[in-house]
Amino acid sequence: MPKSLRRLATLLSLFVAGGALAASQPVDPLRLTREVEPVAQSVELTLDPAKDDFSGRVIIDLLANQPFTSFRLNAEGPTFSTATLTSADGEVTTLQAEVTNAKFAIVTLTAPKSLGIGNYKLVIDFTAKYPRDGLGLYKTVSRDEPYLFTQFEDKHARKAFPCWDEPEFKINWQLTLKIPATLEAVTNAAVAYESRDGDWKTIVFGRTPPMPSYIVALAVGPFEYVPVPGWTVPGRIITPKGQSALAAEAVRLTPRIMARLEEYFGIPYPYAKYDQIAVPEYVYGAMENAGLVTFTDRLLLMDPEKPSFSQRRSLASVIAHEGAHMWFGDLVTMKWWDDLWLNESFADWMAGRIIGHEFPEFRIQVAESRGIKGAMRSDALPSITAIRRPVTAESDLAQLVDELTYNKGKGVLNMVENWIGPAQFRAAMRTYFLKHRWGNTVSDDLWAAFSATSGDDITGLLAAFINKPGVPLVTLALDPDGKLRLSQRRFHNLGDPQLEGQWQIPVVLAWGKGGEVHRERILLKDLEQVVAIPGLADADWIYPNAGESGYFRWNLSPELNARLARRSAALAPIERVGLLDNTSALFNAGLINGTDYLAYVTAFGGDLDPDVNTSVIASVGGLRNTFITPPSRPAYNSYRTAILRPILDRIGLQPVAGEPVYHGPLRNALYGALGYEAADPVVIAECRRLAALFLENPRQVDAALRTTALSVAAYHGDAAFFATIQAAFEKAPSPIVRSATLDALGSFHDPVLAGQALAFSLTPAVNSTEFLGVLFDISGDPDLRELAVDWTIAHYDAIAAKAPAEYVAGLIGVAGGAEPELFNRLRDFLLAPERKTEFAQINITKSAERLAVRQRLREKEQANVVKFLETYQGKTPRD
Incomplete structure (x- = not known):
C-alpha cells in the first residue's frame, strides 16, 4: 500500500505568487502543477565515464499560464550554479533556487518580482556525480571499461538533470553530449551533427517528439553497433565492447516483431529510429525508452549459433513487450503512475499475441497462462491489494510493482478480448490510439473505447477485477x-x-x-x-x-x-496445464485431499505433451517444502524418479537432430529435478561431462543445458571445482558464461563452499544487480537455508549498501521456504525499526501468509501425502 500522504501546507504558497491555487491543482501537494509548465527541454552534458562527476546545462522553454513569482521542478543530485529566466522580450531574471523538499527532490525557483503570463526560457547550469546503484545517469565498469547508462523510470531523470519529472509533462527533448573522442554516445534520437575539439567531441542529437522524462535515455562508452535491417526505420543492436557477435538473434527477431506490432496498431512506428542496447549492470530486465530500449545484457545477447529455446522465447517476448510500449506507454502515456499496471499489463498481453502469431513454435500461450496462474496464487492471499492502487508522489513505485501488475492485468485483458472478440478488441485499440496519440490518458479512456466498440459495459465488467483484490x-x-x-x-x-x-x-x-x-x-x-x-x-x-x-x-x-x-x-x-494448476489450487484450499491430488499429478505423468510434463515436474517439486521431512526423503525421491525419469528416457538425455524445439526446456527441467537432491547417477554423470565441456568451450554444450548442467555438477562438486567455477566467472568472456558460472557458484551443497560463494558475492567482482542471486540460490537448498538466513543477518549492512533498495526489500525470500522458527528469526530482524520499510513489510506479510498455509496443509494432509509416496508402485491410473 502507498505511504500515507504528508500534508505539507508550507509548500502550497510556493505554487503561485500570493494567490489561490488553480482549479486544476492536484490533491497531492508533492505533485508539480501547470501554472508554469515546460514546453520543450534541451539538455547539454559534458560526460566522461572515467570520472566520477559531470556538468551540464538545461534550457527549458516555459509557458506561464498566470502571473507568478515562483514555480517548482524536480532535481535530486544536481547542484545548481546559476538559474536564469528570459522573457519573450529579452528581459533576463536571475532566479533564487531553494530545495524546498529534499526527500522528494522539489526545488523552488523564485524571482525577485512578479512576472506575467507568457513564454520564457529557463537556463540552469549544474554539476552532479554519477550514482553507482543503477538508477539515474549512472556509471558502471564492465571488463575494465567504464560506461554510462540511464534508468529514469519512475522518478530518476531528476538525478541526471533538473526537469518536470512526471509522466503528464510530455514535451520535446533535445540532447547534446560532449564526450571523449574515443567513445560513442547514443540517445533516443539519431545524431544531427557532430564536431571535434582535440580529445573531445560534441554530438548534437535530433529533437524528439513529445515524451515524458522517464523515457528519455542516453549511454556513453566504447560501444559496438550491429545494424537491424528489414524494417521501416533504422535500427541497431548496441553492445559493450567485444560483444557484437552475440547480437545475431536479436537482429533476427526484431524486424518481424516490430512489423507485426505496426500492423496490429495500424499506426506507423512513431519514432525516427529503434535501437536496443545491452547493459552489463542493470536493475531491471528492460526499459521502453523511446527509440533506445535498454536490456540487461544477459537477456539481449546470446550464442549466435546455438541459442536455446527458452532464451529465444524470453528475448522475443521482451522485444515484443518493449516494442508494444512504443505505442502503449510512449505514444500514448498514462497521466499518472496509478495506471502503471495497465501500461505493463497491456505490453505483456500484446507481446503474447504478437509472439503467438509470429512464432507459434514458442508455444507462448501456455507460458503466458502460467504467469497468469502465478498471479492468481498471490491474489488469493488475504493481504493482497487491488492492481489499480492509489499512487502519490511519496510512493516508491518500483516497490509497488509485483506479479499482479503484469499478470493479473494481462489475464483481465485476455478476458476482455475473449468476451468481445479479437476484431472488436483491435478496433477499440485503434480508436483509442488515434484519439489520444502524443497525449496522456487514464484507464477509463481505454474502457470507454472497448464499450463503445463492443456495445458491452466493459467498465462494469472490469470494476471488481481492477479496483478490488482477490480471485x-x-x-x-x-x-x-x-x-x-x-x-x-x-x-x-x-x-x-x-x-x-x-x-x-x-x-x-x-x-x-x-x-x-x-x-x-x-x-x-x-x-x-x-x-x-x-x-x-x-x-x-x-x-x-x-x-x-x-x-x-x-x-x-x-x-x-x-x-x-x-x-x-x-x-x-x-x-x-490449467487443469493441473487448478487442481493444485484446490488442494491448497483444502477442497481436495492429498491422495486425490497426487493421483491427478501421477496420472498426468504419462502425458506426452512437454508443457504438461513441465507442470508435473513443478507439482512434484512443490511437495518438497511442505511435506517432505528427512524420514520421508527416500520415498519422495523414489517417487520423483519413478514419475520423471521415464519422461527423460522418452525424449533422451541429449538433444537429437529434428526433435521439437520445446524438448530443450523440458530436458533442462528434468536435469534439475533429477540431478540435485534426487541424485540420479546417470544425470549427475552427464552434467559433469557437460560442465567440463562448457568450461573448455561453452559452444560444445547445448544452450538449453549449460546452466543447469554446470549447477548440478556444482551441487555435487568439491573445493577444486569451486575454484574452477570462480575463476571462470572472473574471466567470463561473455554474459552467457558469466550468468552460468554465477548460478553454479550459488549451487554448491557443501556448506563450506556455499559460505565461500556468499563471501565472494560481496566482492567487487560481482556487481550490484547480480550478487544476491548467489544468496537466493543457496537459500533454495533446504539443507543450507539456515546458513543463508544467518549470513543475511550477519551481512545485512553490506547487502543494503550494495544492492538496489527494491532488492533489499525482498530479503525475506531467503527464508521463504523455511520452517516457522527460522522464518521468524529473519522476519524479526528485518522488521526492526532501523531496517523496516513499507515494501519489506508487504513482502514479509505475503511470505508469512504462504508459510501459514503450508503449515496448515501439512497438518491436514501430510499423512495422506507420505502414505501415497511410500506405497507408490510405479503405476499411473492411465496405465
Whole structure:
C-alpha cells in the first residue's frame, strides 16, 4: 500500500505568487502543477565515464499560464550554479533556487518580482556525480571499461538533470553530449551533427517528439553497433565492447516483431529510429525508452549459433513487450503512475499475441497462462491489494510493482478480448490510439473505447477485477433437472479468512459429447445463477475455462469432476496445464485431499505433451517444502524418479537432430529435478561431462543445458571445482558464461563452499544487480537455508549498501521456504525499526501468509501425502 500522504501546507504558497491555487491543482501537494509548465527541454552534458562527476546545462522553454513569482521542478543530485529566466522580450531574471523538499527532490525557483503570463526560457547550469546503484545517469565498469547508462523510470531523470519529472509533462527533448573522442554516445534520437575539439567531441542529437522524462535515455562508452535491417526505420543492436557477435538473434527477431506490432496498431512506428542496447549492470530486465530500449545484457545477447529455446522465447517476448510500449506507454502515456499496471499489463498481453502469431513454435500461450496462474496464487492471499492502487508522489513505485501488475492485468485483458472478440478488441485499440496519440490518458479512456466498440459495459465488467483484490472461485454442478448451477465466492487458501467478493465473470464453458466439442458463454453476475444448456446434462466432460481465457478458479461437483478426470485427454495442452494448476489450487484450499491430488499429478505423468510434463515436474517439486521431512526423503525421491525419469528416457538425455524445439526446456527441467537432491547417477554423470565441456568451450554444450548442467555438477562438486567455477566467472568472456558460472557458484551443497560463494558475492567482482542471486540460490537448498538466513543477518549492512533498495526489500525470500522458527528469526530482524520499510513489510506479510498455509496443509494432509509416496508402485491410473 502507498505511504500515507504528508500534508505539507508550507509548500502550497510556493505554487503561485500570493494567490489561490488553480482549479486544476492536484490533491497531492508533492505533485508539480501547470501554472508554469515546460514546453520543450534541451539538455547539454559534458560526460566522461572515467570520472566520477559531470556538468551540464538545461534550457527549458516555459509557458506561464498566470502571473507568478515562483514555480517548482524536480532535481535530486544536481547542484545548481546559476538559474536564469528570459522573457519573450529579452528581459533576463536571475532566479533564487531553494530545495524546498529534499526527500522528494522539489526545488523552488523564485524571482525577485512578479512576472506575467507568457513564454520564457529557463537556463540552469549544474554539476552532479554519477550514482553507482543503477538508477539515474549512472556509471558502471564492465571488463575494465567504464560506461554510462540511464534508468529514469519512475522518478530518476531528476538525478541526471533538473526537469518536470512526471509522466503528464510530455514535451520535446533535445540532447547534446560532449564526450571523449574515443567513445560513442547514443540517445533516443539519431545524431544531427557532430564536431571535434582535440580529445573531445560534441554530438548534437535530433529533437524528439513529445515524451515524458522517464523515457528519455542516453549511454556513453566504447560501444559496438550491429545494424537491424528489414524494417521501416533504422535500427541497431548496441553492445559493450567485444560483444557484437552475440547480437545475431536479436537482429533476427526484431524486424518481424516490430512489423507485426505496426500492423496490429495500424499506426506507423512513431519514432525516427529503434535501437536496443545491452547493459552489463542493470536493475531491471528492460526499459521502453523511446527509440533506445535498454536490456540487461544477459537477456539481449546470446550464442549466435546455438541459442536455446527458452532464451529465444524470453528475448522475443521482451522485444515484443518493449516494442508494444512504443505505442502503449510512449505514444500514448498514462497521466499518472496509478495506471502503471495497465501500461505493463497491456505490453505483456500484446507481446503474447504478437509472439503467438509470429512464432507459434514458442508455444507462448501456455507460458503466458502460467504467469497468469502465478498471479492468481498471490491474489488469493488475504493481504493482497487491488492492481489499480492509489499512487502519490511519496510512493516508491518500483516497490509497488509485483506479479499482479503484469499478470493479473494481462489475464483481465485476455478476458476482455475473449468476451468481445479479437476484431472488436483491435478496433477499440485503434480508436483509442488515434484519439489520444502524443497525449496522456487514464484507464477509463481505454474502457470507454472497448464499450463503445463492443456495445458491452466493459467498465462494469472490469470494476471488481481492477479496483478490488482477490480471485473468484466458480463452482459448477448439475441440478436434478439437468440445468447447470454456477455460484461464485472469493477464493481462499486453507484456513485463511473468507473475504467478500463478487464479480461479473465471463465464463466460457467447453464440453464434449460423442467426440464433438461445444462452447457456451455465460456472464456470471450473481452469487448463484442457473442456466439451461441443451445436451449438457449428458456431456462426457465439462471444462469450465475453455482456452484458459478466464481469470478465476473453478470447482466441479464430484460427479462432474469424475467425468473430466476420465476424459481429460480430450483437452488442449493449455487446458491440461490449467487443469493441473487448478487442481493444485484446490488442494491448497483444502477442497481436495492429498491422495486425490497426487493421483491427478501421477496420472498426468504419462502425458506426452512437454508443457504438461513441465507442470508435473513443478507439482512434484512443490511437495518438497511442505511435506517432505528427512524420514520421508527416500520415498519422495523414489517417487520423483519413478514419475520423471521415464519422461527423460522418452525424449533422451541429449538433444537429437529434428526433435521439437520445446524438448530443450523440458530436458533442462528434468536435469534439475533429477540431478540435485534426487541424485540420479546417470544425470549427475552427464552434467559433469557437460560442465567440463562448457568450461573448455561453452559452444560444445547445448544452450538449453549449460546452466543447469554446470549447477548440478556444482551441487555435487568439491573445493577444486569451486575454484574452477570462480575463476571462470572472473574471466567470463561473455554474459552467457558469466550468468552460468554465477548460478553454479550459488549451487554448491557443501556448506563450506556455499559460505565461500556468499563471501565472494560481496566482492567487487560481482556487481550490484547480480550478487544476491548467489544468496537466493543457496537459500533454495533446504539443507543450507539456515546458513543463508544467518549470513543475511550477519551481512545485512553490506547487502543494503550494495544492492538496489527494491532488492533489499525482498530479503525475506531467503527464508521463504523455511520452517516457522527460522522464518521468524529473519522476519524479526528485518522488521526492526532501523531496517523496516513499507515494501519489506508487504513482502514479509505475503511470505508469512504462504508459510501459514503450508503449515496448515501439512497438518491436514501430510499423512495422506507420505502414505501415497511410500506405497507408490510405479503405476499411473492411465496405465
